[in-house]
Amino acid sequence: MSARAAIVEARGLAKVYPMPAGPVEALREVSLTVEPGDYVAISGPSGCGKSTLLHLLGCVDTPTSGSLLFEGRPVLALREEERSRIRLRRIGFVFQRFYLLPMLTAWENVELVQSEAGLPAAERRARTRELLTYVGLADRAGHRPSQLSGGEMQRVAIARALANRPGLVLADEPTGELDEETGEQIADLFDRVNADGTALVVVTHNLALAGRARRRLAMRSGRLAEPAAVAAT
Amino acid sequence: MSVRLLVLFLALGLGAPARAAAGAASGSEAPEILVSRGLLRECGLSPGDVVMLSADPHGADARLFRVAGVYEPVPDPARFTAKRLEARMHLPDLLALTADPGEAAAADAVGAINIALKDPADAPAFARELAARAPAMSVVPAAAADDEHFVIIERFHLAISVVTMIGSTAFLLALMVIRADERREVAGLLRLLGLRRRRILAQALLEGLAIASAGAVFGVLFAAATQGAVNAFFQWRYDTTLVFVRVTPAIAARCVALALPLGVMAGLMASWTLLRRPVLDLLRR
Numbered sequence: 270m271s272a273r274a275a276i277v278e279a280r281g282l283a284k285v286y287p288m289p290a291g292p293v294e295a296l297r298e299v300s301l302t303v304e305p306g307d308y309v310a311i312s313g314p315s316g317c318g319k320s321t322l323l324h325l326l327g328c329v330d331t332p333t334s335g336s337l338l339f340e341g342r343p344v345l346a347l348r349e350e351e352r353s354r355i356r357l358r359r360i361g362f363v364f365q366r367f368y369l370l371p372m373l374t375a376w377e378n379v380e381l382v383q384s385e386a387g388l389p390a391a392e393r394r395a396r397t398r399e400l401l402t403y404v405g406l407a408d409r410a411g412h413r414p415s416q417l418s419g420g421e422m423q424r425v426a427i428a429r430a431l432a433n434r435p436g437l438v439l440a441d442e443p444t445g446e447l448d449e450e451t452g453e454q455i456a457d458l459f460d461r462v463n464a465d466g467t468a469l470v471v472v473t474h475n476l477a478l479a480g481r482a483r484r485r486l487a488m489r490s491g492r493l494a495e496p497a498a499v500a501a502t
Numbered sequence: 503m504s505v506r507l508l509v510l511f512l513a514l515g516l517g518a519p520a521r522a523a524a525g526a527a528s529g530s531e532a533p534e535i536l537v538s539r540g541l542l543r544e545c546g547l548s549p550g551d552v553v554m555l556s557a558d559p560h561g562a563d564a565r566l567f568r569v570a571g572v573y574e575p576v577p578d579p580a581r582f583t584a585k586r587l588e589a590r591m592h593l594p595d596l597l598a599l600t601a602d603p604g605e606a607a608a609a610d611a612v613g614a615i616n617i618a619l620k621d622p623a624d625a626p627a628f629a630r631e632l633a634a635r636a637p638a639m640s641v642v643p644a645a646a647a648d649d650e651h652f653v654i655i656e657r658f659h660l661a662i663s664v665v666t667m668i669g670s671t672a673f674l675l676a677l678m679v680i681r682a683d684e685r686r687e688v689a690g691l692l693r694l695l696g697l698r699r700r701r702i703l704a705q706a707l708l709e710g711l712a713i714a715s716a717g718a719v720f721g722v723l724f725a726a727a728t729q730g731a732v733n734a735f736f737q738w739r740y741d742t743t744l745v746f747v748r749v750t751p752a753i754a755a756r757c758v759a760l761a762l763p764l765g766v767m768a769g770l771m772a773s774w775t776l777l778r779r780p781v782l783d784l785l786r787r
């Protein structure tokens with residue numbers, strides 16, 4: 270019996286987008302539990318619903334039906350402000366396109382979310398320095414995203430994702446815009462993040478990155494395949 | 503000293519070309535008049551010249567006057583396009599010039615006179631008292647007539663400024679909406695990361711305030727810097743000393759007081775239209 274409560278517990282999630290040509294079922298009966306320290310990789314063809322699932326797990330969007338608990342709290346019952354607070358303090362996001370704020374330096378990008386979370390300035394400075402050192406960019410702290418390479422931008426994004434010590438980091442195609450070698454470096458960094466105790470859910474086409482996860486899941490037409498079925502393929 | 507034929511349109515409305523009346527009086531004995539700067543220039547006069555004036559369109563009963571000096575007519579906003587070809591003379595000379603020689607009483611008759619009071623604020627009381635004592639006389643404070651002109655001009659300016667404000671506010675709002683939409687992705691990202699709408703709106707408010715302040719200061723400085731050029735052009739164009747533009751501290755303060763809330767409102771409205779949309783809509787290309 271597990272002594273630790275699940276970070277995310279999804280049961281029978283469905284997401285339907287109403288479209289002029291008729292409703293589109295992006296997710297059908299998806300169930301998934303993410304425990305603290307988990308490392309889950311989700312793969313599947315484009316348009317199968319991977320990103321939609323990630324958005325639901327990250328409290329960015331709400332399911333059409335099903336139940337979703339985040340650290341025991343029912344996400345559907347939460348107001349937008351409360352879901353924002355969960356995203357700010359408990360979840361880190363890493364995207365394919367990095368999504369750094371172009372007008373801020375690497376330092377400021379990492380510090381911004383801590384500032385919003387209300388951390389005192391001295392703590393913010395120490396944590397930002399620690400994180401930029403952790404991702405190997407202490408010497409690029411004053412650089413803006415336009416002055417960084419793709420790999421460096423993604424490392425800044427990872428530092429930002431970890432800034433408020435989240436229990437879960439969600440990554441959507443984090444190596445999608447990087448060359449193989451840089452992708453390997455990012456995968457190494459994810460290994461370290463996970464080894465340090467942060468749960469990871471990575472949506473990726475990159476088999477090498479997916480291969481590093483302890484649990485590998487496949488999605489097809491909005492359904493999450495059983496791990497056993499994945500293992501068999 | 504030359505004796506010239508002077509074409510004069512008198513303010514009394516009697517005017518037409520006056521003809522020289524030979525031997526009417528010698529130049530040295532002629533009564534003095536002042537001529538307006540426009541008249542001086544138009545007729546090529548200079549102080550000391552002797553001219554003939556007549557109230558008759560054909561120049562009958564012309565009299566000699568000596569130009570003692572020149573004066574600048576008080577600018578009249580209601581007539582700033584008119585050429586100010588005027589002369590000032592002593593009241594007896596005016597009566598002598600305009601009175602009907604066949605009517606004895608005409609020399610004593612005056613249609614209208616202006617009275618300057620030591621304290622212009624007494625004008626309404628003075629007018630009331632005079633009207634009570636001489637019921638046949640129509641007494642009107644001159645300031646009231648001037649005020650009427652300015653009330654109309656003020657209304658005209660107000661209407662122009664209201665239309666300008668509405669137009670510029672719509673333009674500003676459109677600009678802010680475009681600017682906000684350019685930052686759609688940034689707003690979406692900030693919300694996805696968990697920043698509260700209130701915080702993003704506060705940021706937009708500060709930005710709107712800064713832009714509106716800068717715009718208002720620039721507008722006031724631009725107006726202050728160019729008012730001289732605008733006045734110089736129109737004063738040259740209409741040959742008047744009338745001041746067309748004057749940026750006073752009160753006008754500047756009113757402009758800033760209007761511009762700041764409008765700028766902030768435009769910024770907030772534009773941001774709010776963006777922030778109402780779902781996070782994922784903002785991030786989608």
